[in-house]
Amino acid sequence: MDVILFLVFAILAVACAINVVVQTHPISSALSLVGVMCSLAVLYLLLGAEFIAAAQVIVYAGAIMVLFVFVIMLLNAGAEVRKGRSVMAQTLGAPLLVALLGLMAYFVQRLFPRGDSVRFGGFTGGSALDIGRALFTTYLLPFEVTSILILIAIIGAVVLARKELE
C-alpha cells in the first residue's frame, strides 16, 4: 500500500515538475507547481512527517503559490511563444541531462552505500512538538539567522516598492 502510494505520488510529482517547464502559459505552470508541492506533501506524510506535510501545503501550496497566481493574474501575463532552440541547446542538452542524472546517481550511491531502503512511517521526529523543540534548541542559530534574513528581505521589498517621496 505504502509503496503504491509512493509510486503514484512520486510519478505525479515528477510529471507535474516536467509540466511546469513544458507549459507555455504561466498560470498552467504555476498550477503544475502546486501539484508538485501537494505531491511532495503526500510523500512527507508517507514518511511519517505529518507536521511538515501540513506546513508544506499551508505555506507553499496555500500561501506562496496563491501569491504567484495572484501576481500572474494581476499582470495579465499571456501565453509565451515557443521559440526555436539554439544549436547549443539542441546538441548539448540531452548529453548534459544524462551526465547530470548520472552524477546524482553516483553521489546518492556514495552517500548511502549500504542500500538500506526507506521505511515508510519510520521517521519519528515529525510531530509539532519535536520540530518545535529542535528549532529552538539544536537549530536555534540557523533558525534566528533565517528569520533575520527574511526580515531584511521584507524591509528591502517595502523600501523598493515605496513611492518616491517628493
Place this chain on the structure above:
Amino acid sequence: MDSFLLISVVKAAVVFAVLMTTLAYLQWVERKVIAHIQVRPGPYRVGPHGLLQPLADVIKLLTKEDLIPPYVNKPLYLLAPFLAITMALLSISVIPFGPTIEIGGVRTWMQLTDLNIGVLFVLAVSSMGVYGIVLAGWASNNKYSLIGGLRSTAQMISYELPLSLAIASPLLISNTLSLRELVERQAGGIWSWNVFHGPFPQVFSFIIFLIAAFAETNRVPFDLPEAENELVAGFHTEYSSMKFASFFMAEYANMITVSCMATLLFLGGWVAPWPARYGSSLVPVAIFAMAGLVALYHGSRPARRRDRYSLPAFGILFLIAAAVFLLPIVQAWLLPLFWFCAKTGAILFAFMWVRGTLPRFRYDQLMGFTWKFLFPAAMLNLLVTGFLVAWVS
C-alpha cells in the same frame, strides 16, 4: 480491518447525508432569518412556511441549462467549481461532533477521523480552497470575474494571517493540535472553555477569529468578491446550473466548517456549559417542552383555520423530542450532539444576523482593517497568551 472499513463507510455516509441536508436547509434558515430582520415573511409558497423551498431550488438548479461560454479556458473553468466544493467538504472529515458512542456493541468516535494535526489540516484545506475562486475568476475570461477573483485572493491571503494567529492562541493553552484532544482539555464547564479559560481568556482571539472567518467565507460585510453593484456576480458571473450551485454550496459548507472550528477551539465543542449533576442535561428537555407547550397553546386558539391541526402536531412532536432527551440510553450521545449543534448553530445565526444588519466595507477599508488593526491585535494577543502560559507553567 473489515469492521473498521464498514464503520468508516457508514460514518462517512451519515456525515455526508446530514451535511448535505444541513447545507440545503441552512439556506432556507438564512432567507427566513434575514426576511424576519427586514420585517417580511421570506419564502412562503413551497410547502408550509416555505419548508420545501430548498428542494425546489435543487430541482431548479439541476434542470437549468448548463452553459459554457465559448471564450473560457475550459479545463480550468471546469476544475474551479470542483476544487471549491471538494475542499469545502473535505475539512468536515476531521471535525469531531461528540465523544465515543456504542451502537450494537461497536464503540466508535462521532468523528470520521482524528488527525494529530487536525487544526493544521483544516487550515491547509481551507487555504487550498482559495484556488477554486481564483481559477473561476481567471478562467472565465471576463473582467468582472477576474476582478472578483483578484479581490478574493488578496482578501483571503490577508485574512488568513489573523485567522491563523487567532487559532494559535487557544492552541497554546490546550497544548495540542488534535481537535478531539482539544475538546477533552476543555471538559468541565464554561470556565474551562478556551474563551474563558485562564491564564488568559481568549475573548479577543475569539472575536478576531470570527471577524477573519467572515472574510474567509466571503460573507457580508466582507463579500467584496461578489459585490453586485460593481462586479455583477464576481467570480461566478459566468457559471450556471450545478457549477454555480457548487460555489454556492462551498460557501455554506465553509460557513459550517468555520462555525464548527470556532465551537471546537473556543467554546468547548460538545461539552455542556455546566456539569450534568447541576442539571445541564435538562436544558434540551426544557427547551423542547417549552416549544411544545407554546405550540399547543397557540393551537388551542388558532389564528388561521389550518393552525388548528398543524400547531398541535408540531407541539406533540416537540414534546416527544423532549421525552427522548430524558431517555438514559440515548442521552450519552444525544446530549453532546445537542450542545455541539447548539453552539455551532448560534455562531451560524450570528453569520446571518450580521448579514441582515451590516453594510459592505469599501475595498481599501477592508485591506486597511486587516493589516493595520486585526493583524497587530492578533499578534499582541498571541504574545500575551504565550507569556502568560509560560509564566504560569
